[in-house]
Amino acid sequence: MALASEVMQGGLSAGTALALGGQVNSSITAGTTQTQAGATALTTSVNVISTVTTSGDGVRLMNAMISDEVLILNLGANACTVYPPVGSRINGLATNSGFVLAPNTAVQLNKFTATRWVAFLSA
Secondary structure, three states, rough: OHHHHHHHHOOOHHHHHHHOOOEEEEEEEEOOOOOOOOOOOOOOOOEEEEEEEEEOOOOOOOOOOOOOOOEEOOOOOOOOOEEOOOOOOOOOOOOOEEEEEEOOEEEEEEEOOOEEEEEEEOO
């Protein structure tokens, strides 16, 4: 994915560059119900979780298009559960099941099919 600054150097506007490069939400609080339904819905392509009150609090991926990419960084004090959208799955997990993202860890998720996401972890 091109950086917004690279897109702008190509002659496109800042708004177009943001649309292509993605939006950032740098202050997300993980949902506290510890369920997929109660997880905080992510709405941007770059997501920084700043608050995870209790280990297991969670976030939920949005219904994206095939080939979309989402980045998540957990800067909270506790592990956070990352859930797929309802009816989807991540890697080899069961449909609607989440995985644990440790504090100070990032993950890149790519949507490959209508219901399948693949996660690439980074410490």
